[in-house]
């Protein structure tokens with residue numbers, strides 16, 4: 001299948017920014033971003049309008065941990081609040097993606113501008129996500145290390161899809177993307193835009209123009225879906241570490257899925273095939289986008305297979 005020129009929202013997962021979760025150095029992130037730029041620029045080179053979203057779980061967790069450690073060692077250093085750390089992570093990651101994609105476009109003779117929009121996403125202050133923290137952030141720990149952090153820092157920690165223990169924070173659903181009109185203007189003017197980084201900085205709309213940042217991390221797959229709807233995108237592509245979504249994941253019965261309908265996806269969700277906090281939000285976001293308007297398509301695949309995925313050769317396509 002060859003795509004027409006489409007408006008595509010690409011949601012980048014953690015592996016697009018950190019090849020090795022244990023290597024959190026900025027210079028390593030920039031090297032990884034340069035690899036990530038290649039499949040993205042493939043899409044741009046084919047004439048698609050590309051809007052890039054990305055996660056920030058490890059980065060925002062590391063920022064918070066760094067400020068907490070600094071504050072513990074020096075009482076004059078205040079702990080940076082969560083929304084501010086979210087905004088910092090957007091700038092930090094956006095800066096790397098801008099550099100990497102700009103360089104890759106230059107190498108291919110593409111004359112386009114790229115910019116990151118610090119993006120605020122409105123959430124409902126009554127969202128039940130605030131009562132039940134689910135979003136993994138920061139580094140992975142052993143169970144023993146996690147028990148120490150729970151006791152000493154009061155963190156809520158959970159096991160994350162067989163990969164280790166992580167801190168979890170509230171993850172409310174996105175209601176509105178404040179800067180969406182600006183993103184749309186830039187996209188329609190032919191620019192490449194990075195937006196809703198880390199799911200957007202979560203804010204409560206208090207009226208009279210006042211937006212109040214709240215301590216939470218919006219799932220970037222849901223925020224990507226929301227901006228994809230608001231931009232009237234044709235395609236939502238969620239790029240992660242696996243080539244295809246699977247049922248009976250990580251068991252001898254594992255079966256990879258190439259194409260699923262929304263009805264089938266709902267059935268698999270009911271049967272508990274997709275891990276909350278990792279694959280479940282991706283499948284739910286993909287379904288929501290497909291259901292939002294006839295003709296819209298979602299694809300979940302790996303970063304490495306992105307090009308083959310949009311050519312219909314691999315990945316998991318979600319259809320109505």
Ligand SMILES: Nc1ncnc2c1ncn2[C@@H]1O[C@H](COP(=O)(O)OP(=O)(O)O)[C@@H](O)[C@H]1O
Nearest residue numbers: 013014240241242245246249273274275278279
């Ligand atoms: N049913 C499933 N099929 C495929 N992968 C799954 C499934 N359930 C959980 N996973 C895990 O979810 C991971 C993707 O989630 P995550 O790492 O949180 O995403 P992101 O790429 O956005 O950082 C996969 O790499 C895989 O380890």
Ligand SMILES: NC(=O)OP(=O)(O)O
Nearest residue numbers: 055056057198219220
């Ligand atoms: N905000 C967010 O969803 O980040 P990750 O994708 O890194 O978990």
